[in-house]
Amino acid sequence: MKWYKIDEVARETGLTKRTLRFYEEIGLIKPPERSEGKFRLYSEEDINQIHNVILAREVLGFSLQELQQFLALKETIRKHTESKDEIPPGQLTEIARSLEEQILMLEKKINRMQSFKNELNELLTHLHETIPTKEE
Template identity: 50%
Template sequence: MYKIDDVMKMTGLTKRTIRYYEEIGLITPPQRTKGNTRLYVEENINELKKIIEAKEVLGFSLQELQQFVHLKKRIERRKAGGELTKEGLEDFQERLSVQINELARKIQRMQRFEQELHELMDRTEYLKTTLEE
């Protein structure tokens, strides 16, 4: 088990951010001691690392992450103990489809930007060679 200072060092997040992510439901609330100190486990740290990756690498907003976490928890609850309905699963699939499409759009934008950077690199390389002549 880890205290919040340890989690800060492991993730690079501030205490305030970690607590905020817990408050808005992005991570599972950690266990607490009798003195109300948060005690994080590996699962909490992995959740935080996934959030960091989704924000930094994929460009997800906190709102998008909240929607994803909410959907994931909903399906896991249903899978674990109950009320799976065709309509509920169709709704879940629709929401996942929206997120998949949004991710695809982001990937396309990132690829276009990458292409522009490669073109700029090629131009600078060309200019460099013409200056050397």
């Protein structure tokens, strides 16, 4: 397995080393392996996880708090699926409610983005209508 130092991961992801350490501290990414000298060593899987966090923040517009909630839900569901542990019905209902809230939040963001895109398209259309053609 190939290991990457924090400098390499920072270059690969476009994040600063400080941001990577912060994301680790607040639980957005799992703590990486450590070398004998206590340097952080990241795997390809770690880097993919960081790219997913970046995607969720930049593309989906998740706040750090929303990301933490999503990752906590995802981990709970993963543990339930892998271990076949029974989750009490009340907790399952709460998890379902949280997922429904996140889906609703995404739908609202998508609608706002679509509205903004429509506004930009209208401005562009108006601009194209006002640009003189070569024949004029």
